[in-house]
């Protein structure tokens with residue numbers, strides 16, 4: 001668990017009261033997560049206890065946060081199961097805790113599904129496509145802050161820590177992704193607000209049904225295809241504790257792709273660039289994990305993710321392109 005900022009009970013209680021949540025009775029640091037400080041807060045009003053999540057943002061600034069919080073609000077209002085941020089009396093959803101930006105959002109029901117079936121992947125593909133459609137008329141713009149520019153800036157920072165074969169792979173893949181970004185097909189890819197980190201631990205299921213997407217704090221405007229590739233790389237691979245080889249599980253991958261396409265069919269440019277985006281998704285998380293690993297921040301409890309996993313995923317995407325031939329669908333696309 002990462003608790004970078006210890007929040008005094010009194011300060012959390014004052015915020016809860018300001019937000020009309022009632023009397024704070026419990027403030028509990030959350031297991032899991034790596035980026036921000038998170039607490040479950042329990043508040044009581046008229047004898048009824050309700051839980052929310054208090055997030056103190058560690059890297060994102062006051063100027064960047066309205067994009068994420070308003071996006072969550074926008075999607076929640078459009079029926080996408082996303083935790084809505086709690087506003088104060090004046091409608092403000094961005095707050096301050098320990099001098100840092102903070103938000104309080106609804107607590108989703110359910111739990112993460114770390115060993116997903118094809119059914120779970122189907123549910124995620126369906127909701128991901130609905131989310132992409134629902135985000136098309138969102139008014140704020142912000143780039144994916146962990147996109148190509150960040151990769152170009154960060155690769156030189158981690159290279160000195162790596163073995164020669166890793167340096168070669170990272171450098172070559174970065175060059176390839178810069179090449180892809182300049183292709184006309186890439187420019188033609190449909191774009192909009194994307195989650196950009198929709199891993200298994202950022203989705204909740206309750207009684208087998210998808211109950212929500214959360215952790216939008218890596219979201220940004222980017223290609224929908226990148227978002228889908230990030231999901232395929234996490235939800236639809238053969239997971240073997242400690243020694244996975246990054247290979248796709250074809251059944252789950254097809255389930256996710258088919259469900260996504262039943263809502264928003266991929267364009268020809270997207271079909272063409274899916275393999276490149278699978279590589280991009282692997283590069284993105286290999287790089288951020290290397291960065292967290294070799295340049296760690298102080299946290300009360302923090303378990304960095306294994307960078308080697310995404311190195312294996314990237315090598316697997318290079319060695320064998322998965323058979324992700326996109327099935328032709330009869331289903332009429334859903335419009336938002």
Ligand SMILES: Nc1ncnc2c1ncn2[C@@H]1O[C@H](COP(=O)(O)OP(=O)(O)O)[C@@H](O)[C@H]1O
Pocket residue numbers: 002030031032033034035036037038053055083105106107108109201202214215217
């Ligand atoms: N809205 C929410 N509803 C329920 N649980 C949540 C919610 N937000 C966060 N959590 C819990 O907190 C953990 C860490 O949150 P996460 O957003 O992944 O952290 P980080 O901000 O560090 O990325 C999650 O694994 C989940 O258990």
Ligand SMILES: N[C@@H](CCOP(=O)(O)O)C(=O)O
Pocket residue numbers: 032033034035036197199201202215285288289305
């Ligand atoms: N999903 C990323 C890490 C991002 O942090 P989290 O808060 O979603 O755990 C990864 O697995 O590297």
